[in-house]
Amino acid sequence: MRRVWDNPLVRRLMASMAIAVVVAVVTGPPGSSEKPSAGLSGSFAEKSSFFGLFQTRRFVVFVAFALLFWGAWSLWLAWGEMVKFRSTKLLRRPRAVTERRSIRWSAAIVLIVIGFLLPTFVHDPFWQTVMVEQIAIYVLLALGLNVVVGFAGLLDLGFVAFYAIGAYATAWVTGALPTPAPFGGPINPFFAIPIAIVMVMLAGIILGAPTLRLRGDYLAIVTLGFGEIIAIFANNLYGITGGATGTNQIPHFSIHLGPVKYLWGLAPVPYYYLALGFVVLFLVVFSLLEHSRVGRAWTAIREDEVAAESIGINPLKYKVMAFSIGAASSGFAGVMTAAQTNFVSPTSFGLLFSINILVLVIFGGMGSIKGVLIGAIAIQTMSMYLIHTPPAGYQPPDLYIYLGALLVVMMIFRPAGLFPSRRRKREIGLAEAGEGHMDEVLTGDVP
Amino acid sequence: MISFFTSHFATLRLEFWALLVGGVANGLIYAMVAIGYTMVYGVLRLINFAHSEIFMSGGFGGLFVLRALVGNSTPSGMSSFVLVIVGIVSGALVGAILAALLERVAYRPLRRRNAPKLAYLISAIGASYFLFNMAGKEFGRYNLAVPQIFNDHPVFTIYGAPVQLYAIIVLIAGLIMLVVLDRIVATTRLGRSIRAVAQDAETASLMGVNIDRTIATTFILGGALGGAAGFLFGLGSGVVFTMGFTPALKAFTAAVLGGIGNLRGAVIGGLLLGLVESFSVAFVNGAYIDVVAFVILVLVLLVRPTGILGERLGRAA
Numbered sequence: 001m002r003r004v005w006d007n008p009l010v011r012r013l014m015a016s017m018a019i020a021v022v023v024a025v026v027t028g029p030p031g032s033s034e035k036p037s038a039g040l041s042g043s044f045a046e047k048s049s050f051f052g053l054f055q056t057r058r059f060v061v062f063v064a065f066a067l068l069f070w071g072a073w074s075l076w077l078a079w080g081e082m083v084k085f086r087s088t089k090l091l092r093r094p095r096a097v098t099e100r101r102s103i104r105w106s107a108a109i110v111l112i113v114i115g116f117l118l119p120t121f122v123h124d125p126f127w128q129t130v131m132v133e134q135i136a137i138y139v140l141l142a143l144g145l146n147v148v149v150g151f152a153g154l155l156d157l158g159f160v161a162f163y164a165i166g167a168y169a170t171a172w173v174t175g176a177l178p179t180p181a182p183f184g185g186p187i188n189p190f191f192a193i194p195i196a197i198v199m200v201m202l203a204g205i206i207l208g209a210p211t212l213r214l215r216g217d218y219l220a221i222v223t224l225g226f227g228e229i230i231a232i233f234a235n236n237l238y239g240i241t242g243g244a245t246g247t248n249q250i251p252h253f254s255i256h257l258g259p260v261k262y263l264w265g266l267a268p269v270p271y272y273y274l275a276l277g278f279v280v281l282f283l284v285v286f287s288l289l290e291h292s293r294v295g296r297a298w299t300a301i302r303e304d305e306v307a308a309e310s311i312g313i314n315p316l317k318y319k320v321m322a323f324s325i326g327a328a329s330s331g332f333a334g335v336m337t338a339a340q341t342n343f344v345s346p347t348s349f350g351l352l353f354s355i356n357i358l359v360l361v362i363f364g365g366m367g368s369i370k371g372v373l374i375g376a377i378a379i380q381t382m383s384m385y386l387i388h389t390p391p392a393g394y395q396p397p398d399l400y401i402y403l404g405a406l407l408v409v410m411m412i413f414r415p416a417g418l419f420p421s422r423r424r425k426r427e428i429g430l431a432e433a434g435e436g437h438m439d440e441v442l443t444g445d446v447p
Numbered sequence: 448m449i450s451f452f453t454s455h456f457a458t459l460r461l462e463f464w465a466l467l468v469g470g471v472a473n474g475l476i477y478a479m480v481a482i483g484y485t486m487v488y489g490v491l492r493l494i495n496f497a498h499s500e501i502f503m504s505g506g507f508g509g510l511f512v513l514r515a516l517v518g519n520s521t522p523s524g525m526s527s528f529v530l531v532i533v534g535i536v537s538g539a540l541v542g543a544i545l546a547a548l549l550e551r552v553a554y555r556p557l558r559r560r561n562a563p564k565l566a567y568l569i570s571a572i573g574a575s576y577f578l579f580n581m582a583g584k585e586f587g588r589y590n591l592a593v594p595q596i597f598n599d600h601p602v603f604t605i606y607g608a609p610v611q612l613y614a615i616i617v618l619i620a621g622l623i624m625l626v627v628l629d630r631i632v633a634t635t636r637l638g639r640s641i642r643a644v645a646q647d648a649e650t651a652s653l654m655g656v657n658i659d660r661t662i663a664t665t666f667i668l669g670g671a672l673g674g675a676a677g678f679l680f681g682l683g684s685g686v687v688f689t690m691g692f693t694p695a696l697k698a699f700t701a702a703v704l705g706g707i708g709n710l711r712g713a714v715i716g717g718l719l720l721g722l723v724e725s726f727s728v729a730f731v732n733g734a735y736i737d738v739v740a741f742v743i744l745v746l747v748l749l750v751r752p753t754g755i756l757g758e759r760l761g762r763a764a
Contacts, residue, residue: 025581025585026581030584030585030587031584031585031586031587032586032587033586033587033589033591034587036511036585036586036587039584039585039586040585153565155565155568155569157572210745210749211745211748213749214748214749214752216564216565216568217493217494217564217568218494218703218748218752220494220496220568221494221496221696221699221744222744222745222748224696225696225741225744225745226741228692228693228696228737228741229737229738229741232734232735232737232738233738235734236732236734236735351689351692352576355572355576358569358572362569395584397580397583397584397588398580398584400576400577400580401576401577401580401581401584403573403576404572404573404574404575404576404577404578404580405573405577406573407569407570407572407573407574407576407577408552408553408570408573408574408577410569410573411553411557411562411566411567411569411570411573412556412557412570415562415563415566427563428562428563428566431561431562431563432560432561432562432563433561434561
């Protein structure tokens with residue numbers, strides 16, 4: 001029996017309507033615990049303008065959106081059928097221009113120059129601060145997580161732990177914590193950089209060595225727990241971490257080299273240049289790493305762990321390496337944050353943070369440094385724009401609704417990300433076609 | 448060193464029965480949530496990261512239904528009894544609906560495409576973050592107390608330790624639901640199809656089992672139990688949008704402890720974890736209680752990843 005909802009047009013209409021309802025509720029006014037229905041009813045009944053034409057209720061606008069979306073969707077599919085009918089070969093593109101070496105290098109140099117000149121265009125103090133605290137730092141974190149998730153294919157949901165360790169290490173070395181500092185009184189955070197990086201890399205090894213033997217899904221949940229545990233310890237070890245209030249005694253960076261004296265202060269632009277320098281450094285290091293012996297070993301493990309092992313790659317060793325190398329850049333990000341804001345407390349390293357970084361990596365394309373860079377800048381800029389000029393009814397924690405939805409949408413439609421790495425895209429395609437053994441790492445079907 | 452242990456064991460001896468009752472009540476809640484993990488794992492070989500939000504939704508579902516029914520009155524006697532059942536049923540219902548939606552939106556499109564497992568994990572985490580922040584937006588970000596539907600008093604004492612009515616309700620409701628689920632999976636046609644898919648999905652589909660429908664019902668059954676558990680948990684400690692995270696992590700620990708994919712293992716793991724956690728109060732500072740479960744999880748995964756009863760996918764419990 002053919003039911004009416006078996007018709008693809010009807011199905012698509014229903015799906016469009018469902019999407020419109022979700023979007024309406026997500027963008028609608030917030031509810032409260034006293035009147036939980038206020039948010040839901042307000043999402044549909046509140047007054048709104050119909051594309052600036054006339055005043056109406058929100059639900060009219062969203063029904064119109066749904067119909068438009070449905071039409072566009074159906075036309076798109078019809079067009080796709082037509083194109084597919086004509087030729088499928090035409091669509092297979094040649095090696096893209098962007099992958100030529102000379103073009104890549106010049107693009108990188110242009111990007112660096114733009115990055116260098118950016119503060120001369122951006123004068124708004126809000127955006128200057130954002131460039132340091134929300135973009136440069138997050139780019140560093142995303143680059144680090146990309147090594148773990150993208151290169152080695154390990155899902156780490158507690159990445160914030162390394163960032164926290166980096167920040168707390170800085171506070172410790174500079175003598176801002178109740179714990180006795182290793183070098184006595186307050187010192188320059190520059191000295192904290194190597195110590196913090198060594199500490200996070202050690203933490204990566206200590207966490208990784210036992211847990212990286214586990215299957216991928218177990219690893220994800222163990223790291224998720226680890227992120228929480230670090231927060232619990234930071235919150236409760238009053239004598240060591242300063243407890244829930246943390247510390248605000250961390251000094252700024254400074255240089256005293258003979259005649260050269262410079263002190264970083266509250267102004268964001270000097271910090272921006274410092275962060276930019278380190279972003280470029282980590283970009284270069286991680287790009288070189290990607291195609292090095294180690295990078296190729298990661299690829300091999302990610303694609304087929306058993307085959308990799310059979311040609312003499314020790315999976316555990318390389319996975320632990322990925323963990324600790326990925327942790328390095330986030331440890332440095334921790335140093336930057338600590339020194340720039342002078343402040344560390346457990347609330348900065350909450351549950352939601354790790355997922356925020358994961359979104360940056362997934363959106364751009366895991367395994368693709370270019371993608372992660374663009375993705376991190378794009379998402380952080382957009383989320384800061386929402387804070388800068390919030391739409392009606394927007395509360396800052398609502399950001400995570402959008403980020404969560406983005407993860408689901410990306411996985412359904414573009415699992416390799418917006419700017420995928422060729423290799424990763426091919427792998428996912430092969431796995432979907434049932435070739436290769438990518439999944440066995442995750443499901444443990446291998447004896 | 449010796450005095451350290453004697454003093455702690457003295458606490459343990461004094462509080463033994465109270466801790467036991469609390470541990471069993473908590474353990475049953477963990478067991479009910481763990482069942483959801485273990486069943487989904489059975490059919491999909493995946494950890495459902497969004498199960499914590501199903502738990503949370505059950506809490507909210509029960510809370511709002513009871514608010515509408517109770518108003519300002521203080522029920523007692525028979526009406527309390529009915530209201531508890533109504534709360535559990537509405538929690539289970541909301542949990543089941545959410546689980547079905549979740550399967551439809553976050554899992555089925557990936558399953559159609561035969562996506563790699565990493566994609567499922569990320570999609571489920573995205574769904575989880577979407578759901579709990581959505582709940583925070585719609586229902587406020589404060590802890591809400593479930594209306595007082597019964598007068599929580601000590602009903603009887605075991606060796607001087609009072610047993611609260613709340614613990615008895617959790618005990619009875621939990622046991623009934625666990626037994627019913629066990630029977631459904633072991634004896635009904637539906638349970639047989641779930642077991643068949645868990646054993647070998649491809650062969651099961653050749654034998655005429657509708658895989659899509661079976662996976663959906665697995666989510667629904669697990670979701671109903673998770674939602675009911677969320678309501679029972681909320682009765683004790685209130686309902687808030689982030690309430691799912693920690694209990695779900697512990698329930699997952701319980702599922703692994705008992706042997707993932709193994710229904711009775713999940714129950715044993717849940718009870719064991721509840722008891723261990725309860726008794727560790729005597730030894731560990733209260734702030735670090737959550738660390739205990741995590742340490743157990745890591746140890747079990749390292750020492751005996753198949754759990755106490757072993758992984759048993761697709762056999763009758």
